[in-house]
Amino acid sequence: MEGNKDEADRCIKLAENYIKERNREKAEKFLHKAERLYPSQKAQDLLVQIQLMAEKKVETEQPRRRNAAPKVEEPKKAPEYTPEQLEAVKKINKCKDYYEILGVSKDATDSEIKKAYKKLALQFHPDKNKCPGAAEAFKAIGNAVAVLTDVEKRKHYDQFGPEDERLSARSYTNNYREFDADTTDEFFNMFFGGGFNGANVYVRRGGRWQRQNTGSQETHHTHHHREQNNYSAFVQLLPIILAIVLSMASSFFVSDPPYSLQANPKYPIGRSTANLRVPYYVKENFATEFQGSVRRLEMSVEEEYISNLRHACYREKNYRDSMIWKARNFGDRELFQTAQNIKMPACDKLQTLKNYG
Template sequence: MEGNRDEAEKCINIASKAIEAGDKEKALKFLKKAEKLFPTPRAKALLEALTRNGSSAANGVHRRRPAEDGGAHAAKERTESSAESSKVFTQEQVEGVQRIKRCKDYYEVLGVTKEASEDELKKAYRKLALKFHPDKNHAPGATDAFKKIGNAYAVLSNPTKRRQYDLTGSEEPSGPGHSHGGGGGGGGGFDFHRGFEADITPEDLFNMFFGGGFPSSSAQSFTNGRTSYSHHADYRQERTEERGDGGFSMFIQLMPIVVLILVSILSQMMVSPPPYSLYSRPSTGQTVKRQTENLQVDYYVTRDFKSEYKAAALQQIEKSVEEDYVTNVRNTCWKERQTKTDLLYAAKVYRDDRMRKKAELMTMENCKELDRLNNLFRGG
């Protein structure tokens, strides 16, 4: 039975699209099929609403007037049929949705510049998310606009993804099979679901910011390209049930990791600590400072070090100390150079003198130390 859940979900999605298109018979057919495959509260609610109120009431979809109606009808508030109440939207909301659809990149979606700070991104997202949330904005395509806004913020608020997007993101014509969720007629053509897809659903992102959706939602459903949502209570209930059913399965899957962690801890407890440290460590008693004879590298040992290690062993220990030290200096120098290179590149791309000056003022201490060590090796 559980194996039919995905197929049932697909049937519900097809039925939802049929409802939007006004095809009541097709919607009934796929909803009944979904109920046979795997009964869910969503399918049941849609069936009841469809049977009781007709195709336009099943998910609060407003049938758009033909283009022949002209601007006079478009300027008026239009009514959506709902299972519980009548919902309206304004011409301003319609124009806002069309603007989002025409946007060609994530910065344009949020209405910010490429230099926007994290606070500016948050402020822009908060304003747009409240304005286009499907429970508040019932204009045709508002759901797709809401998804674009969430996806744009999820990418740009992640420093790594934002950097990748700035380097490779661009306007791309949508090809067959690559059109974005609500793309349809609006024109921009940018594929918002290819290459830079959010790691969190628009609804979950909204709830993180505002602590939940609007309480007015009843039987509305929408998709984010991968997951379909019924009203908030049903969705949370299904998620809770899934987590409850999969608890034991999750525990079984995590068992190997837990065993590995325990084995690692036990092995560390059984292995004696190294006789030296490059830094003072009071927790292990390595607080006595010494210096290697060859490269004059500082290291720390315990108070009993002299009595435990003789001349031959001491020579080998100091060799290990110097090898560890050189390795650390080399790695840190590489990081310093990489950081300076990144700053100079960013300064060039964004024409930012502040970043350029910051890069030029870097002291590169570890690289200087690496040069000193190299001179010692050459001299030796």
């Protein structure tokens, strides 16, 4: 890196000369080159100076242009999406049911669900669909397929419905727990007495809680009113309490998945699928406890493995393309050659599987 310092200084001097000549394009070119060779504060300061000069020039030229000639209105650009696309996006965003989002029945197989997802993903991907709300629709489709292609999550979803409704109930319960005991008179008497069998009623006086006997008619009336408030509060909280109990009870019936694609203490036994020889791992008691179809299980293993490879390959291609674009933008041949030689192991594995299949 130190060996490039002299060349970087030469580029900075050339850039300073071009700045004096008001040749912004060449000045920026040599400053960017100096930054690549040997980053320095001076080069960064000169780039900022060029930017400020350009902005100031635009500000001074705009009034002249307005006075010189009337501004011609540019024709309005046609929207980059069709009414049909906009209607489809609105329909997806209104859906709450995962099966309805993907357009499949509740008896659909994994293959049918994934086939529907591929079709919708291409239709609603933000790069291809410029409608307002397309990103949200694409995310909803991804959430739907993530739940319905997981055996345990799908079972849980079929039993209890959308995840967001249960989460909202839990959030409300957590907020309730944060209430202080002395926030209101009703909550205080709910937890600390409140007239059960002639017990004392606690009231707030002068910033302190004081015990008041129920002998007087006024106190008795106040206590009766608070009992009604306590009962009303309990009735309002009852659906939330039931939701919590059902959620906790359901957790006891959710079993572990039958396999894992990574080895861990819970899944130590290695196996491989009969078709594509994809490695996967099961529990030690798999041979005696698993009662399902091994063929169907291995189909799920291969589908999940290939899906993971496709996502990884997509990321690898995006990274390589961004590096190639960067090299072309800066005119850097060395960086371009390096980007061309970036390895993509996931894409290679995917191609091998296609050839094997």
